[in-house]
Amino acid sequence: MSSHCDENIYLLGRDEAETERLNKQHRFLVAVSGGELIHPSIPKAKITAVADIGTGTGVWLADLANRLPNASSIYFHGFDVSDAQFPPENTITQATGQKIPLSVQDALKPYAPEHQGRYDLVHIRLLTAGLRQGDYASVLNNARDLLKPEGWIQWEEVDHTTFCTNKIPENPVITKMRNTTIDAMLTLGLWPFAPQRVYDEISAARFQNVRRETYTTVGKEHLHETASKWVANVMRAMVPPSMVVNGQARNDQEAKVKVEVLIREFERHCEDALPLVNFGVTVAQRSG
Ligand SMILES: C[S@@+](CC[C@H](N)C(=O)[O-])C[C@H]1O[C@@H](n2cnc3c(N)ncnc32)[C@H](O)[C@@H]1O
Secondary structure, eight states: OOEEETTEEESSOOSHHHHHHHHHHHHHHHHHTTTOSSOTTSOGGGOOEEEEETOTTSHHHHHHHHHOTTGGGSEEEEEESOOTTSOGGGEEEOTTSOEEEEEEOOTTSOOOGGGTTOEEEEEEEOOGGGOBTTHHHHHHHHHHHHEEEEEEEEEEEEOGGGOEESOSSOOHHHHHHHHHHHHHHHHHTBOSOHHHHHHHHHHHSSEEEEEEEEEOOTTOGGGHHHHHHHHHHHHHHHHHHHHHHHTSSSSHHHHHHHHHHHHHHHHHHTTSOOEEOOEEEEEEEEOO
């Protein structure tokens, strides 16, 4: 369900089902982008501190801390505007006993002085359901302040306008669900074309070595089933609140019933169609 408190807006829910979806989604997005959590152009050996903005359940940080060989000597910190999906005590506890703190922090507001200039890597993933067009520059500006000189940012977003499959002509349920989401995002002042926006903002700000990758499922038949399930779950999360925003349903419950019918049709269509996903990753280094 969409929520609106003060100037913050968020199209998705934060319940148990959404928490599970975010954790599963992490594995899919990592698989689409070739299995790496950090882009190869970022030198890992030099990393001593990592921040994750809009961390959600903290799944990316937890996975990273598991994978980096020198993790015990790295400081990790997660930030999110809401602690609703944080693990207990706002802490990720690793199998090694290492603890990672998570803090409530609006990405649109400046960070506390102890975090400024502290991090070699700042990671952001999928903030699009909570950012208006003009918010991207503020998020980036605050994120930049977290970085050491020459520290790296890695910002990853999905383009909601490119949900489709490799079948032509397009199945009308896909057109309907995609347009419903885009219309609601635009009505709420959110911005569905996130990867391009991120790349443009970073390119225009004080960063160097800006690089963009677009990862898709094209040619990755082994991800066919996972991609179908992922898109279905994204639609389950985004389309019902969008229908309420657009006036296509009176409430979340009614919208969910309508969306399940569309999703069943989408799943049938995906038995022999590959969902195409457009996942954009921009990396860049703070200059000065
Ligand atoms: C779709 S989830 C992604 C979570 C995580 N980055 C991941 O990839 O698993 C988006 C997250 O952004 C957070 N968020 C939305 N608006 C925010 C803001 N203004 N500042 C910080 N976090 C925000 C939400 O609370 C949510 O946890």
